Amino acid sequence: MTADDSLSRLDDDDYPAYTMGRAAEMIGTTQSFLRAIGDARLITPLRSPGGHRRYSRYQLRIAARARELVDQGTPIEAACRIIILEDQLEEAQRINAEHRRAAEPANPTATA
Structure with missing residues (x-):
């Protein structure tokens, strides 16, 4: 691993940098709160080679x-269920917006 690889991880929202x-x-x-939301399957921390939980910035948010x-x-x-539903709604809205953009004509003509 190069120094550039290590530094790029600092910008990675999903890199499990935090104990x-x-x-x-x-x-x-x-x-214990972090364990509880893990038990509720809101977030699943990665494990270090020694088995310790490691969290990403995304998971911390x-x-x-x-x-x-x-x-x-x-x-x-x-709370965990609310967050999961909020995330699903955001994803559905993103997909709908993509479909709307794809359905728009490439060169809309002005009507007189």
Whole structure:
């Protein structure tokens, strides 16, 4: 691995750069909270060769959103389901927008 490869990982949202302790600290929660959202299958941390959980920036954003909902009084299981549904809705809207763009005529003519 070259130095350029290592540096490019810093820009990779999916690279599992953070330990459980650091991840919990970054989003202001506990390690048990991260375990709970993992058990609810909201996020699945990768494992280091030693078996320790490692989190990406993308996963930390999801965990922070879950924490926000839980802090507002939403049960953790419901918070996880809400986030999953929000993600599915966003994906469906993205796909619909792509279909609409593909269906538009290449050279729309002005009507008089």
